[in-house]
Amino acid sequence: MSFAADTQLGPYKISALIGSGGMGEVYRARDTRLLRDVALKVLPASFTNDPDRLRRFEQEARAVAALNHPNIVSVYDVGAADGVHYIVSELLEGETLRQRITPTGMPARKAIELAVQLANGLAAAHEQGIVHRDLKPENIFVNRAGRLKILDFGLAKLRKQPAMHETVDATSAETSVGQVLGTVGYMSPEQVKGDAADHRSDIFSFGSILYEMLNGERAFKRNTSAETMTAILNEDPPEFSLRTGTIAPALERIVRHCVEKQPGQRFQSAHDIAFGLESLSSISATAAAPAMAARNKWLRPAVAALVLLIAGLGLGAWLRPGIPELHPILHRITFRRGAIWNARFTQDGNLIYGAAWEGRPIELYAAQNGSTESRSVGVPGTGILSVSSSGELAVSTNFQLEGFESSGMLARAPLGGGAPREIADGIEYADWGPDAVSLAIVRRVGGKDRLEYPMGKVLYETAGWVSHPRISPDGKLIAFIDHPFERDDAGSIAIVDAAGTKKKLSGDFVSAQGLAWAPAGNEVWFTGTPSGSSRELRAVTLAGKERLVYLGTGTLTLHDISKDGRVLFSRDDLRAGMIALAPGEKKERDLSWHDWTVPRDLSNDGKLISFDETGEAGGETGALYVRGTDGSPAIRLAEGRSPTLSPDGKWVLARGPGAKHVLLELPTGAGDSRTISTGDVLAQYAYFLPDARHILEVGNESAHGLRLWIQDIEGGKPQPISPEGAMVRRRQCISPDGKQVAARDPDGKITMFSVDGGKPISVPNIQPGEEPVQWTTDGKELLVGRREIPARVFLINLTSGERKLMQSFMPADPTGLFGNATPNFASDLKSYVYSYQRITSDLYIVDGLK
Template sequence: MSETISPNTTIAQYFVISKIGEGGMGEVYRARDTKLGRDVAIKVLPAAFSADAERLRRFEQEAQATGALNHPNILVIFHIGTHDGAPYIVSELLEGETLRERMASAALPQRKAIDYVLQIAHGLAAAHAKGIVHRDLKPENLFITNDGRVKILDFGLAKLTGAADGNLSQTEVPTRRVDTDPGLVMGTMGYMSPEQLKGRPADHRSDIFAFGAILYEMLSGKRAFRGESMAETMSAILREDPPDLSETNKTVSPSLERVIHHCLEKNPEERFHSARDLAFAIENLSGAATSSGQTMTMAGVATATEGRKIAGMSRLFGNARLGWIVAALFLLALVTALGLALLYVRQPSPEAQVARFSINLPPGTTTVANTAPVLALSPDGRRLVFGASDAAGKNQLWLRPLDSFATQPLSGTDGAAFPFWSPDGRHIAFFVDNKLKKLDVGSGVIETICQAGSGQGGDWNRQGVILFSEGDGTGLSRVNAAGGKPEGVTEMDAAHEERVHNFPSFLPDGKHYLFHIRGGDNPGIYVGSLDARDRKLLIPLSADGANATRAVWSPQGYILYALNRTTLLARAFDPNRLELRGEPFRVADNVIVSQAGNARFAVSANGVLAFIQGGAPDIVQLTWHDRNDKRLGVIGPAAPWLTFRLSPDERFAALIRDEPNRLSSLWLLDLLQGATTRFITEGNNNEPVWSPDGKQLAFSSARNSPPTLFLKPLTGNVPEERLLQSRFQSFPVSWSPDGKSLIYGMFSPLTRGDIWLLPLSGERKPQPLVQTKSNERFGRVSPDGNWLVYQSDESGSNEIYVTQFPQPARSWR
């Protein structure tokens, strides 16, 4: 194909109409898609590229990946191919101008610049999430359509560009390639990061550097790094900071200038860690979060730097006249960062400041509902502590001052759970190894307060009393914060089969408290007192645990709690009369809540609210790997799968799927055909366990009651059979090798977790195998049917024990 194409030429299904532009990477034509009847753009690359098979392969691979992004802020690619020896790209046809043309060497209004760069940040975040780095971000590659949409162009094309014409001036060079000993330098001078200039690998943080240079230029009308020669420009990028924006544009917000400087850090480790983090920071400045449904829109809330008043706050929170400034902690599935926005709860103020932060989680941290970090805000609302696991699976507490970009691990907190602060903010209490401990934040010294079980929440009042839950099967206990022997505060109603009292939250007087009761006839949110055993039901919850939630007192006179494992609600409450007032109203949607009801939010003593907000469920693709972890292929459709169990003959897999209603469904995957079918349609289903012959599935299901045992054969139109009538939570863990008995775990108020056996013939009378006051779980029978192995915390730590089967006697640790 010649370098210039004549009108009326046909390339594949595209009829060329006219030439509309050209550049260092080739010529662009308007064409008509004769099959779909739409106008498109065709970019024809120099035919010389076809001589380099590796370059052509890389180009096609990256173009296909970019086309798969399907993001509104990235140019849509429809087709790639070659014609007469030259590769070409077919994309959507855009009407408008490049950012370079829009700026025309002049500064843009700050509001318009923020609008543009927020769209760019969203586009970059989508590309980076797919592992695609632009490497040549510049105003020429940013297109603004006539309706104000920003499109990122030419992803990956910089990798294909040859050496630039040496006669061009420094400011006119579109793309340069410089061969160096360490590696290959690619990008556009003036927007290249220091690591690109040094020939080091360019990752997503190089795009963030270029983003900062572009934003600087949009606000100042001048390049961030400029010199009379290429050498001077390179030196400026490597060693100098750009001139202060205040020198050219005194109206620029200092907060926005800080964002720019953070993008332009010389060390990539010190920049924003992701484009998503960057988007959160810019949304903070814009006063609205509009990121692809992943953040909360703040109608009528303005930044303090704009000096505007709060408008529409009552519309945002219904009729409740709250003075909160909205904020939220957003946790997206399969990402490595948390975005934090804070909600200050105070009396209405003429000015408000919306603050959003991004908190980088350790690599490998999981974000699904049951393992999402548990949050605790310091009383002054300035520090956030949370538990997270790193890539090695090590779980510990992490501390993030909200006025800092640094998140630091807290030494000595390995395995810690359910952290909470002392009223003076000097200590963090937490549960670990069946003990309640406290960490002196200043000195780092850790002390044991008391024995405390696995723990399910605690609170610390100003009188030095800690109220806490030891975990399943227990009521609430109290202990002096200085240490001592715990005393029972609430009693489990064993006659009505209550399962646990947990998640205490003190009311302002330090004597009354909110807590959650799970199981029994009347599960719900209750109010109790340190001075009496009486309790009062405030908010009834469903018996099946689908609405289980913790409730927290907010100092502005509201109780905050979650509903349906998704919606964060607030309801006015009189702490003196211990009465609810008015109707609940919604604070946020899609808040993460575990199946046990541990809603991921926290409120400080001065009214700062943080919460974790989940995006769409994690989409998981099941993949075969060999013993050497070599990927062999995929099986079945990608879906929000949570867990799976292979059948003994490896013909089927039982899959648990996360449904939109936050319940779990049970599916079957045919491993030969790759097809899935829904196996159970009712209830909240978990823990599938195959029979030894692979013909039946036992599972737990919650259906207007705590989860209990069900059984269903794989073949025949036979409905599932309920195996137990107990209202204690029960779930299968294994079968006896002969398939005649089912081993299951059950939680009871008196003995907590126990291991039971259910014969599947005759009278089917359940028999306890291991039942002590300790917590026993995960019973498995040996292949010869003579031994039972299980986990117990009898020694104070979770350890493995072995006993005889089916008649347990002595146990060996």
């Protein structure tokens, strides 16, 4: 059955047919609730008449929907309308892997890049106990940004068995139901035999696909299904083709290890495959040379575990001293458990870095070239910002973190040791100019982040934030990362000249941190990702041409590049989570959902949390959720960020995907969604007032700083109630009667702003850096605190100014903690939820990247 345009299936209005196949028809459709375009697949009635089969499919589809991985197509909904069963997923623009594979195969480097993404997506599914069972090039999609997506998890369970005499071509094949599950040509031996198939069956299919990507022909191509199955059971894939160049032995070994006949002899996890391929990603995958690389003074047994593993994969045959640009080698510098915040090369080729090990405060460490040991410089609470050409340090004392943003007292210090000399407070970043005298700095003034060079001369300012400024080798340009929203590391790479002319060089990344100039000054290198949180090392020219330099394991952060081209980066494992105490309970429970769970609000009764996921699982847009404090499963509402609750907990206000002048209003249960225009105001946060008829917004008009606004929920122009520079991050900072908002003013002091425009009133007895947390229900006291470890909450009497400690909060394990927020409380102050952020880092020097 085909559907015409404008046909309505539940909340989805069909726009056009995208394609059709054995598993049904796929339509472009409009989600009339969330006002977004989606892909809607209608399942044929012949495949859905079996209730048990359909139930299993729906269960698996829902499990896949919970994965929310950037390399797995996002499933939004499974439903039925008028007897028609459908599955709704994200709408992709691009082409299938089948369309990408040419008769001669694809270049090895591109094949590796895509295969790493495929392995990462499979690993995420396998970790949740989900097996695809029907991997093939038709079920793998590559979008226009080069991001790979795995399609159709679980659909193999619905397919029909092929006739054994059927001719099988390279582009389509049937899949059986019952004992034989998979597509002929990509099935594992255990699938062919009808044996139980686990995640290692997907690994076999992965190897078959990678073989085809490299050779342009299937690994087990025969004329009929029966002959193909026989080949899968008894024969090895043919020798690799030479049509796209000689395939490196290590790469061929990975492929053949995937397609071993016995599951126990294959790779045992997709993570292992990804690691092996990532080790090849920056090395010429078509080079083949028998010589072993010469060891240098960095390549010692204690620091060469990764290199030895690569050699074990057969990479030793590639490492020729004669072609250094093809031979990146990683030298691990640090081995302790904790977080690295910044690192720099010194002029003599040694290192200095700031780290917080084993839960202790940050301090400076130095490492000698070629040594596996680091020594403390003896300056606790201090981070490194920059090293001048004369060897002087720019450091940050009293180093503080708020989300991804940091600040402290900028000071100068000699490299050989000695007390720092303070320059200015509240400095977020600094970089020495080529003259070793002037400094470029970033600091927040009046609700805007300012980039100044030299200090005092403003070159650029934004209501978002500026990070990682680096002055070009000739001193004429400053490169930096421009983030549109505060405490959010999404952003793009930009440069600005001495006249304040800014130029955007790159596209937008959902996570971008770490930047340095290439030694020649012709490129800016940075670490970023267009989806999730696994940042890659990239480069962009001053003309805006981007390229991928290195696709590593996990999340990379670039710290520095030496004059001779050595790269200093850290591999970071970042996690954010939430801990809650439910009503009537005495023991906290960790309610973290995916990898970057940030609670944004708690219902007045303490039973419901609204939170977002903006890490690897959040994909390109972020995802909005609600979850009960009783530990019940989270419910995904939509794409977006920063969801806050209505007073009755039945609605959510949130920022939708992208920088748009609208808010989303979403039901937490039954109901219709809608958008609310904010006019000229770009809102970063929004909160319901107690009357649920008005909204408090934190946002800015173009070229202005952040301030507080009040808007009628039914429309109308937002009205400012504070000067630029005011900030509030919690709904509970609105007074119980809805007449006042406790917020930080432009000077960082906690002030009560009147919703009706009355005179602001300062809150007494506040300490530097504190933020408002919540009003008490009688409106006579205010809870305050700041992000610290542990996070302490104080109760301030608004009349007398009396101040007393209420409670402290932190996870049991302090290692790697860099953010520990004060809680959101229920109205009775007994139930709560708070967030924590943790990072564990390993620092590496990499030789040979070009």
